[in-house]
Amino acid sequence: MLKKDLNLRSPVEKIIGIDNISSSHFGAVLSRAGVGKTRFLVQVALTQLLRDEKIVHVSLEDSMEKINLRYNEGYTNLVDSIGYVDPQKALRLWEDLNLNKVGISYNEASFDTAKIRDYLNSFHKAQLPMPAIMIIDGLNFDDDVTEILEELKALNQEFAISIWFAMRSHRDEALGRDGFPVQLETRQALFDKAVFLQPENNKIQAIVLKDGKNTNQKFLLEPATMMLQEMGVTQ
Amino acid sequence: MIRDLKRVRNIGISAHIDSGKTTLTERVLFYTDRIHKINEVKGKDGTGAVMDSMDLERERGITIASAATYCEWKKHNINIIDTPGHVDFTVEVERSLRVLDGVVLILCSVSGVQSQSITVDQQMKRYEVPCIAFINKCDRSGANPAKVARQLKDKLGHNSVLMQLPIGLEDKHEGVIDLVAMKAYYFEGDHGEHVAVKDIPENMQDQAQAARDEMIDAASLFSEELTDAILEESDISEDMIKKAVRTGVLARLITPVFLGSAYKNKAVQPLLDAVLDFLPAPVDIHNEAIDLDNNEESVVLESSFDKPTVALAFKLEDGQYGQLTYIRVYQGCVTKGDTLINSRDGKKVKAGRLIRMHASQMEDVDEIPAGHIGAMFGIDCASGDTFVSPGINYSMLSMHVMDPVISLSIVPKDNKAQINMSKALNRFTKEDPTFKTYVDHETGETIIQGMGELHLEVYVERMKREYQAEVTTGKPRVAYRETITQKALFNYTHKKQTGGAGQFGRVAGFLEPCEEAFAFVNKITGGRIPTQYIPACEKGFAACMGKGPKLEFPVTGIRVTIDDGAYHAVDSSEMAFQAAARGAFLEAYGKAKPVIKEPIMKVVIETPNEFQGSCMGLINQRRGIIQGSQEEGVMSVIESQVPLSEMFGFSTILRSATQGKAQFTMEFFSYKQVPQSIAEDIIKHKQEEKKA
Numbered sequence: 038m039l040k041k042d043l044n045l046r047s048p049v050e051k052i053i054g055i056d057n058i059s060s061s062h063f064g065a066v067l068s069r070a071g072v073g074k075t076r077f078l079v080q081v082a083l084t085q086l087l088r089d090e091k092i093v094h095v096s097l098e099d100s101m102e103k104i105n106l107r108y109n110e111g112y113t114n115l116v117d118s119i120g121y122v123d124p125q126k127a128l129r130l131w132e133d134l135n136l137n138k139v140g141i142s143y144n145e146a147s148f149d150t151a152k153i154r155d156y157l158n159s160f161h162k163a164q165l166p167m168p169a170i171m172i173i174d175g176l177n178f179d180d181d182v183t184e185i186l187e188e189l190k191a192l193n194q195e196f197a198i199s200i201w202f203a204m205r206s207h208r209d210e211a212l213g214r215d216g217f218p219v220q221l222e223t224r225q226a227l228f229d230k231a232v233f234l235q236p237e238n239n240k241i242q243a244i245v246l247k248d249g250k251n252t253n254q255k256f257l258l259e260p261a262t263m264m265l266q267e268m269g270v271t272q
Numbered sequence: 273m274i275r276d277l278k279r280v281r282n283i284g285i286s287a288h289i290d291s292g293k294t295t296l297t298e299r300v301l302f303y304t305d306r307i308h309k310i311n312e313v314k315g316k317d318g319t320g321a322v323m324d325s326m327d328l329e330r331e332r333g334i335t336i337a338s339a340a341t342y343c344e345w346k347k348h349n350i351n352i353i354d355t356p357g358h359v360d361f362t363v364e365v366e367r368s369l370r371v372l373d374g375v376v377l378i379l380c381s382v383s384g385v386q387s388q389s390i391t392v393d394q395q396m397k398r399y400e401v402p403c404i405a406f407i408n409k410c411d412r413s414g415a416n417p418a419k420v421a422r423q424l425k426d427k428l429g430h431n432s433v434l435m436q437l438p439i440g441l442e443d444k445h446e447g448v449i450d451l452v453a454m455k456a457y458y459f460e461g462d463h464g465e466h467v468a469v470k471d472i473p474e475n476m477q478d479q480a481q482a483a484r485d486e487m488i489d490a491a492s493l494f495s496e497e498l499t500d501a502i503l504e505e506s507d508i509s510e511d512m513i514k515k516a517v518r519t520g521v522l523a524r525l526i527t528p529v530f531l532g533s534a535y536k537n538k539a540v541q542p543l544l545d546a547v548l549d550f551l552p553a554p555v556d557i558h559n560e561a562i563d564l565d566n567n568e569e570s571v572v573l574e575s576s577f578d579k580p581t582v583a584l585a586f587k588l589e590d591g592q593y594g595q596l597t598y599i600r601v602y603q604g605c606v607t608k609g610d611t612l613i614n615s616r617d618g619k620k621v622k623a624g625r626l627i628r629m630h631a632s633q634m635e636d637v638d639e640i641p642a643g644h645i646g647a648m649f650g651i652d653c654a655s656g657d658t659f660v661s662p663g664i665n666y667s668m669l670s671m672h673v674m675d676p677v678i679s680l681s682i683v684p685k686d687n688k689a690q691i692n693m694s695k696a697l698n699r700f701t702k703e704d705p706t707f708k709t710y711v712d713h714e715t716g717e718t719i720i721q722g723m724g725e726l727h728l729e730v731y732v733e734r735m736k737r738e739y740q741a742e743v744t745t746g747k748p749r750v751a752y753r754e755t756i757t758q759k760a761l762f763n764y765t766h767k768k769q770t771g772g773a774g775q776f777g778r779v780a781g782f783l784e785p786c787e788e789a790f791a792f793v794n795k796i797t798g799g800r801i802p803t804q805y806i807p808a809c810e811k812g813f814a815a816c817m818g819k820g821p822k823l824e825f826p827v828t829g830i831r832v833t834i835d836d837g838a839y840h841a842v843d844s845s846e847m848a849f850q851a852a853a854r855g856a857f858l859e860a861y862g863k864a865k866p867v868i869k870e871p872i873m874k875v876v877i878e879t880p881n882e883f884q885g886s887c888m889g890l891i892n893q894r895r896g897i898i899q900g901s902q903e904e905g906v907m908s909v910i911e912s913q914v915p916l917s918e919m920f921g922f923s924t925i926l927r928s929a930t931q932g933k934a935q936f937t938m939e940f941f942s943y944k945q946v947p948q949s950i951a952e953d954i955i956k957h958k959q960e961e962k963k964a
Contacts, residue, residue: 100902101902101909104900144881154885155885155886155889156884156888156889158889159888160892162889162892163893
């Protein structure tokens with residue numbers, strides 16, 4: 038029951054739709070540094086954990102401990118957003134959810150999709166359910182990451198795993214012709230979902246850049262928690 | 273013993289097998305006048321070399337088997353402590369590394385960083401022990417110390433910096449250039465005992481200057497004084513450089529590298545100087561104990577002789593005069609005749625004969641002050657015990673000892689082995705609180721219990737080697753538990769009328785799951801069960817916890833509440849209520865949905881990055897849960913939880929999956945419910961066992 042309540046309250050449900058998450062191929066959350074890409078992606082991952090799915094969070098920036106801290110914080114924010122929850126119950130649920138979460142921290146220089154392939158292959162070998170989504174945080178989209186993206190696309194297709202990226206844009210960069218940050222503009226064909234986060238009057242505005250009929254919808258988020266501000270849809 | 277602790281070093285010498293640990297230690301003892309003749313390790317060439325070296329180590333018993341050997345160098349006391357071999361023995365590793373303040377890591381200039389070097393390096397990292405490196409065997413064909421220094425950086429992630437340059441390599445290896453003093457050292461005399469200090473050879477001056485600049489540049493990160501001197505282009509003193517490097521070593525941010533050839537008696541003395549210059553003294557190390565009288569709060573220990581004594585027994589040895597207990601004193605001073613308290617059991621002991629080891633000989637001493645290592649005779653204690661002055665109750669180690677999770681039956685091969693096995697078991701249980709033994713009365717077999725497969729394997733091996741006790745072993749068994757998952761009521765009447773005095777007792781109440789192993793709650797009112805029979809009820813229920821009705825595994829996590837009952841003025845007795853409690857337990861247990869629980873281990877794998885994916889795969893295939901993985905330099909650390917039953921033979925599998933380059937540690941984490949399919953297998957297996 039608590040799981041359902043939490044997912045109903047999730048900002049991701051309103052902005053992208055929980056069913057929409059795992060059915061996507063490549064998703065991106067864009068913003069400039071420090072706005073909250075990772076925190077939003079943690080909420081994305083939590084929706085799947087709350088459906089008893091496995092998730093893999095790969096970070097090229099954060100240590101394993103930091104990844105765990107981010108999930109603790111994200112879960113606490115989500116629990117707090119629904120009012121009073123028996124702390125014991127919330128803790129027990131978190132202990133259960135935690136078992137389905139794997140945080141992997143790689144050095145950016147030695148990041149290699151072959152290691153991820155080995156790991157995903159082992160699920161097949163052991164006949165275990167495949168993780169529903171994989172978060173990739175810290176990949177530098179200012180570099181040429183074509184090869185990595187191609188390899189990840191292959192993983193997405195081979196293992197039917199939805200992959201979500203944190204994509205850093207820059208404040209001083211003009212948007213591309215299609216109105217996307219340049220990091221997405223040149224690769225937009227690869228991504229079927231994209232959300233752009235930007236500060237807006239002490240709040241964070243989440244703009245759906247790519248998602249079929251939801252495209253161009255805007256929502257307001259509380260910067261401290263990444264939870265939806267009441268009456269969040271602004272347009 | 274020296275009371276100026278700045279002149280004391282407690283060090284370990286760690287190396288891959290056949291890197292020259294024995295040869296180096298032999299030279300150290302020779303140059304420090306502990307021995308007067310150098311005994312060579314024989315048969316160095318060919319395949320026998322490794323074994324020769326190991327055998328010699330064992331036979332001589334000076335450099336390896338002795339827990340701590342003491343020597344003197346330039347008015348400093350150096351204790352060389354045996355470094356532990358198995359990273360899996362958490363308890364033993366913790367104790368041994370606890371008494372070390374610094375380590376000399378020996379590397380072979382031909383083979384470079386080898387698997388064992390990686391293992392010992394990881395141990396040092398885990399326990400944050402500062403180290404210096406010595407690249408040995410510069411006289412060997414193919415010697416390339418520069419390559420090895422680079423490997424230290426690339427493979428082990430050390431900020432290595434050469435402190436010396438070799439003068440000639442392979443058969444032309446003559447000596448070393450000291451980049452701090454900018455002098456050349458040659459080693460003359462039959463055993464290289466005379467150090468000739470000369471000018472740097474003309475043809476090496478530029479190379480030496482460049483290497484010195486590099487070294488000073490690295491050291492300057494740890495000293496403002498040195499940085500200022502570089503910027504102002506003023507004189508840089510030797511002292512300034514040494515201080516900077518020492519600061520870096522203590523913070524584990526730099527690894528000074530020294531070179532030489534112990535076998536050819538080259539450059540061992542400068543290495544001893546380096547131990548004094550760069551490795552920490554006891555006063556440089558922060559030591560803590562826990563205060564058992566104050567909620568196990570941490571207490572910082574001061575290397576002061578006037579404070580109450582705190583000493584840790586870190587190793588026991590069987591000597592001809594009885595048990596020799598090696599201790600490190602952290603605070604105060606252990607003096608002959610002192611009364612000390614063993615904080616584990618509160619027993620008073622009297623420090624009788626105190627000694628310190630000189631190679632294979634003992635020297636009687638009157639006191640062992642803080643910061644020093646010595647040994648006591650005639651004290652009955654276990655390894656890991658803390659001795660304190662009366663009035664305080666500190667422990668150097670947590671008093672929490674985990675229950676064993678794996679067991680193995682052992683059968684001695686003959687009568688002699690039987691006697692020796694008893695001796696060995698008696699010793700091992702004293703040494704290691706996580707190792708236990710008992711006799712199974714049903715089968716008559718001796719059962720040993722421990723914290724993992726390797727843990728038990730090594731004790732079986734030690735029985736053979738150290739006590740000549742040949743034993744055959746059964747299959748390892750996991751210590752499963754039973755528990756209940758829901759509340760269930762009971763209302764049981766024990767009634768017997770078979771002539772003579774009858775038996776009558778009725779108990780009613782409920783069982784429910786709880787966190788504690790066993791809890792008993794009495795809610796009887798109105799004297800329905802008289803007070804004198806309540807303890808008998810508790811005893812009856814508690815007796816059922818030893819062997820579960822489901823599969824005869826011990827039962828855990830049950831709270832029993834009794835709230836009703838009845839008695840008979842004549843026929844009720846303690847025995848009757850005990851029997852009633854047993855009946856009640858059996859009645860409710862089946863209804864409380866009992867399940868089997870299995871030990872889950874926390875498994876941490878450290879592997880080169882390229883095998884990270886495969887290692888994670890190995891965990892997945894073993895019902896394991898990966899909690900995370902972290903790349904640290906060239907290595908990855910994978911943290912996971914895996915059922916113990918899936919970990920048998922894992923070391924072999926891990927070795928073959930990673931070309932022997934990964935290692936793992938395993939410790940008990942918790943008990944968790946066994947999945948249904950596995951539980952069915954266990955039940956089937958248990959039934960087959962019963963039939964057999």
